[in-house]
Amino acid sequence: MGREQRRSRLVVAILLVITFTLITIDYKTGRGAGGVRGFLHGAVGGVENGVTAVARPIGRTVSSLVHPNRYHDRADRLADENAALRRELASRVEVTRQAEELAALRLLADKGQYTIIPARVIAVGDVSGTDWTVTINAGKADGLATDKIVLNADGLVGTVVSLTDHTAVVRLFCDPRSKIGARLESTQLLGAVSGGSGPNTLTFTLYDASYRVRPGERLVTFGSLDYVAGVPIGEVTKVTDVDGLSRTAEVRPYVSVGKLDMVAVVVGKPPTDPGDRVLPPRQGGDTG
């Protein structure tokens, strides 16, 4: 027993040394979608796309398939027919929903005069469950590039971090590594929103300490070389720091990351900064 234990410990020790070496090397060289990684991303992206296409109808109609259908008698046959019809109906509803999402996306893109490439989410997160990323089914071949803003009909979703020919990995705004330039509605004051406090809260840092941020104020992206300006981010819910050199506030994002499906990557900027016009009009009219 002792010898076997020593041997199995040796195996584990060797594997651990390999993982540490990998971590060290990868930490130093930085990450991208090149080499083995790029190849795997591409290959598995295709599989994920297929799996998603197959699994969606299954997930939608799981309730109608709960009862096993055997062709023993007429009632069973009719029940089966019923289930098939229900399935068809469910996929109709799904198509309608997709069309509505696309239309809403198009509307937002037109308001900001963004050139967008629509895509669907085909995978969420990673194996460890710690990454706030999603994989979408559009890539280099569709004209995407890294560091482009990704949005859906509600507003900002994240940024593209790595690419293969037909898939791309999007870092969501709530990822701790995400930091995106933001601007308060109807001002030109620059700040940044960063993630790390869960999917429903963003931290907004305003670089100008003389301005008093108030709850209810809305944020849009500031825009930079890669990032497009004017994409709605969220609404300030709580001002957390009022005395320091900068102001920080909690922001509730417009996009709910739990329900991402149809998204779009902004690949072309409008000729002029769209300002605040992409934000939905406020209820009650007055924007202050």
Next chain:
Amino acid sequence: MSVQLWDPDSDVEVHAPTFAALVVVLLAAVIGQVSVVARLPLPGGHPDLVLLLLAAAALVEGPVVGALLGFTAGLFGDLLSTHVLGRSALVLCLVGYLVGLVAEATERSVLVALAAISGAVAAGSLGNVLVAVLLGDGAPTEAGPVLLRALTAALYAALLTPFLFPAVVAGVRRTRRVRRR
């Protein structure tokens, strides 16, 4: 057909067809996890298919196979992610090894298997976060949601184990029988 490590008399052996089958199942689980399971609208959180199957396989096959399987599945998952390479390989390798160590105890009671698998899923879920924190590589800052997620994953594991564990046992037996013919 069986590859023995260092000593033919030892129990520490890797049965090649079984190992290959388990690798395929785990790699499929990695893909299934991110493209199907992670998107299901389930209450509380999500079951962790990879940790669950890895723990079940390690319970059947022992620490060496557990460690090797965990390493392989983790590395595959790392290659598909945007985080540092080797992060989940490290965690899954350790989980596979540690669960494998209690393999013999499961022959006494099914409850041990249930506890070992649920515990492994919770520990693996927390381990992933811990390593992320230690490496400063995109770690969540709040403890509450992390604990909740680990707990939910363990709960789902306890619910799924009665179905998946016998399936793994049966699958492993089948691959071994094929060899003898």
